[in-house]
Amino acid sequence: MTILTIATTPFDGQKPGTSGLRKKVRVFQQPNYSENFIQSVFDVVDDKDGALLVIGGDGRYHNRTVIQQAIRMAAANGFGKVMVGQGGILSTPAASHLIRHYKAIGGLVLSASHNPGGPDEDFGIKYNVANGGPAPEKVTEAIYARTQTIDRWLTVDAADIDLDAIGTVSVGGMTVEIVDSVADYAALMETLFDFDAIGAMAAGGFTMAFDAMSAVTGPYAHEIFERRLGFAAGTVRNGTPLEDFGHHHPDPNLVHAKALYDLMMGADAPDFGAASDGDGDRNLIIGKGRFVTPSDSLAMLAANAHLAKGYAGGLKGIARSMPTSAAADRVAQALGLPCYETPTGWKFFGNLLDAGLVTICGEESAGTGSDHVREKDGVWAVLLWLNILAVRRIPVDALARDHWAQFGRNYYARHDYEGIETDRANALMAELTASLPSLPGRSVGPLTVAAADSFAYADPVDGSISANQGLRVMFGDDAWIVFRLSGTGTEGATLRVYLETVQGPDGVLDAETPAMLADLVTAADAIAGIARHTGRTAPDVVT
Ligand code: G6P
Numbered sequence: 442m443t444i445l446t447i448a449t450t451p452f453d454g455q456k457p458g459t460s461g462l463r464k465k466v467r468v469f470q471q472p473n474y475s476e477n478f479i480q481s482v483f484d485v486v487d488d489k490d491g492a493l494l495v496i497g498g499d500g501r502y503h504n505r506t507v508i509q510q511a512i513r514m515a516a517a518n519g520f521g522k523v524m525v526g527q528g529g530i531l532s533t534p535a536a537s538h539l540i541r542h543y544k545a546i547g548g549l550v551l552s553a554s555h556n557p558g559g560p561d562e563d564f565g566i567k568y569n570v571a572n573g574g575p576a577p578e579k580v581t582e583a584i585y586a587r588t589q590t591i592d593r594w595l596t597v598d599a600a601d602i603d604l605d606a607i608g609t610v611s612v613g614g615m616t617v618e619i620v621d622s623v624a625d626y627a628a629l630m631e632t633l634f635d636f637d638a639i640g641a642m643a644a645g646g647f648t649m650a651f652d653a654m655s656a657v658t659g660p661y662a663h664e665i666f667e668r669r670l671g672f673a674a675g676t677v678r679n680g681t682p683l684e685d686f687g688h689h690h691p692d693p694n695l696v697h698a699k700a701l702y703d704l705m706m707g708a709d710a711p712d713f714g715a716a717s718d719g720d721g722d723r724n725l726i727i728g729k730g731r732f733v734t735p736s737d738s739l740a741m742l743a744a745n746a747h748l749a750k751g752y753a754g755g756l757k758g759i760a761r762s763m764p765t766s767a768a769a770d771r772v773a774q775a776l777g778l779p780c781y782e783t784p785t786g787w788k789f790f791g792n793l794l795d796a797g798l799v800t801i802c803g804e805e806s807a808g809t810g811s812d813h814v815r816e817k818d819g820v821w822a823v824l825l826w827l828n829i830l831a832v833r834r835i836p837v838d839a840l841a842r843d844h845w846a847q848f849g850r851n852y853y854a855r856h857d858y859e860g861i862e863t864d865r866a867n868a869l870m871a872e873l874t875a876s877l878p879s880l881p882g883r884s885v886g887p888l889t890v891a892a893a894d895s896f897a898y899a900d901p902v903d904g905s906i907s908a909n910q911g912l913r914v915m916f917g918d919d920a921w922i923v924f925r926l927s928g929t930g931t932e933g934a935t936l937r938v939y940l941e942t943v944q945g946p947d948g949v950l951d952a953e954t955p956a957m958l959a960d961l962v963t964a965a966d967a968i969a970g971i972a973r974h975t976g977r978t979a980p981d982v983v984t
């Protein structure tokens with residue numbers, strides 16, 4: 442097979458972020474744009490001769506086009522085999538599993554996660570390495586450096602293949618295997634969870650609503666929840682992946698999954714409600730009449746994980762990102778487990794998982810996962826919840842109350858100020874950073890600052906230091922505020938203010954969160970000058 446060498450010139454701005462290269466579809470559609478990035482990835486991957494590469498995406502607009510390009514380019518670059526999910530579909534955790542299970546050298550995960558899809562919306566390409574997780578910074582730096590000097594990309598003269606036909610074909614002498622998108626992932630789930638117990642609960646009348654948000658988890662949810670576990674047809678809503686997610690944001694929060702929230706708070710609520718995002722790594726958990734915050738979900742899953750067979754031996758440790766509530770720390774303490782506090786971003790859990798220091802990880806941004814893959818995993822979180830409920834035989838609300846009575850309750854909220862002018866947001870953070878040393882001793886209402894710092898993380902595995910990962914203002918041991926700028930926004934800056942106050946097991950466990958956080962909200966504005974800097978007197982989103 443003849444390898445074609447196509448001359449090209451670099452594009453600016455092909456720097457992969459936490460979650461790979463994310464841009465508008467129209468940007469990716471420019472001639473050479475995707476090819477330059479994919480070639481840059483291939484140029485920095487060592488030992489690709491004869492190696493296996495996994496490719497799949499969340500089904501959004503432009504997915505199939507890039508997969509066809511990537512297959513031809515993989516053939517020209519010497520890979521031995523490419524494994525692709527049927528129809529180009531692989532959830533992010535399923536791609537992570539295939540990479541690990543089949544010992545691939547890595548994988549291309551095509552997604553823009555919870556961002557909208559369609560010709561005028563977003564697309565993304567992420568490279569995951571052999572452990573199944575997102576490429577670490579030294580790899581993404583090398584990819585970026587290559588995008589700045591690239592002068593050619595390689596392909597073969599071959600036609601598009603049928604991505605929908607399961608089986609094996611040859612492209613330019615390389616094997617391409619189209620695999621069932623769900624089968625291996627579902628088999629992994631069966632090793633971790635007691636499908637018989639969950640199935641018996643469903644047969645006994647326990648009901649669920651799972652909103653796949655017209656995104657990638659549809660096929661996984663239909664197969665696992667309806668076919669294997671026997672939940673009624675219709676349990677999975679919006680279960681067909683659409684290229685534009687039905688014009689919605691496939692983001693499982695209380696704003697974009699409002700229909701599910703309203704259902705769960707209404708008279709006809711099923712026993713359990715859940716949703717996942719565009720690429721299947723995030724999760725939203727709502728019991729009948731009880732929303733569970735992602736931070737609480739992590740703590741409750743950690744406290745009960747031993748009830749599922751995959752975790753029956755107990756956990757090695759728990760990790761959470763710094764702005765995630767400390768509810769999980771209280772569980773770790775009670776169970777005598779190490780607890781790690783990392784910067785925001787799933788990639789920081791990779792080393793801890795690979796080194797066997799932790800089993801379960803979670804973030805306030807609706808991500809929970811374990812050492813079964815190296816990505817967060819929405820369907821996994823739902824199954825762990827179901828397994829726990831099947832063993833404990835109590836409603837979600839009762840489980841939450843029971844949890845707080847045992848461990849105490851961390852009242853927690855995140856206030857987002859979106860689309861702030863970047864200069865103003867930077868000025869707010871700079872001024873707050875400069876004032877940190879002078880904050881201890883300052884009182885706002887009933888609260889007095891005990892300590893204030895800028896969070897830095899020393900990775901216990903490789904010793905690397907990540908500084909400036911968020912500003913923390915602590916009021917004694919039981920209340921604090923974290924300020925940070927979003928790393929994922931696309932327009933202007935988003936200021937995130939995380940507010941938290943803790944009540945012990947004998948404290949106030951049944952209050953409304955806003956009432957418990959009111960003094961902290963006042964303190965946040967007084968200390969950071971949010972209104973003064975941004976002109977905003979209220980957040981755009983409260984989660
Ligand atoms: C992505 C990452 C998460 C991270 C989140 C933070 O979703 O996969 O690991 O928690 O971004 O987003 P932010 O906008 O707060 O920087």
Ligand code: ZN
Binds near residue numbers: 718719720721722
């Ligand atoms: Zn996602």
